[in-house]
Amino acid sequence: MGSAVPISRILDIGANVLPRVMHLALSELGTPAIRNRATLGGNICIRERRMSAFPVYLLLDIQLELKRAGTTRWIPLSRFAPGGGKIDLQRSEVLTRIRIPFAAWDFEVYRRINRETSDSADFLSFCGLARTEKNVIQDIRIAYGTAGSEVIRSREIENELVGRKLPIGKRELGPIMEILDAALALAADALTSFKRERIRSLLGWFLAELPDR
């Protein structure tokens, strides 16, 4: 996808092509007027903030094509925007294309808390993806966006969950929440107690909703 395509255009042409969760995240981004103007490239390249759909871009493992005179490089989003507000955009470089892999997920969720504005101190977005087989988690990815300088993702939780049988029991949930609390304690942005509580409850909710089949 070209980086300068407005989000409304991506939504029009991509309804049957985009991963469902990405379509949902883009359709909830700002107002119709904002979506007509804002481009996907601009949404990714804001230096100091990771915007509302960022957790989705990250978990889908999108790849970016960056160009400057005579050189082209492809880089995964996770390396382009590793957190703390920095992006790996070099002098005179522009983001030209965005590659979105099409992996099949059995369960894909995107939620916005405090949906009116991504500028609110209590803004939170959540993305969860899972693949299950015979009641066992094969792959799972979980990330939160705070519209601050980083996205919260704990690989340790994901690794803990892979191979677990569904449903996840209350006793199993305790140690997972402890890992989450440790990850939140390391978050670069100050998190309000409302956000912390929502982050915990979203994880509990997502795990409870995973279809056992």
Ligand SMILES: Cc1cc2nc3c(=O)[nH]c(=O)nc-3n(C[C@H](O)[C@H](O)[C@H](O)COP(=O)(O)OP(=O)(O)OC[C@H]3O[C@@H](n4cnc5c(N)ncnc54)[C@H](O)[C@@H]3O)c2cc1C
């Ligand atoms: C009322 C309102 C509500 C909003 N709600 C949301 C929301 O819910 N979720 C959300 O995510 N955002 C929201 N936004 C922010 C909006 O989506 C962003 O401003 C927009 O995504 C930026 O896209 P743009 O194309 O206008 O980029 P620009 O503002 O033009 O650029 C942003 C930055 O990226 C750089 N840049 C742009 N394109 C490239 C490129 N191709 N290569 C390299 N660098 C580039 C620019 O130099 C600039 O530094 C909202 C904004 C408003 C005003």
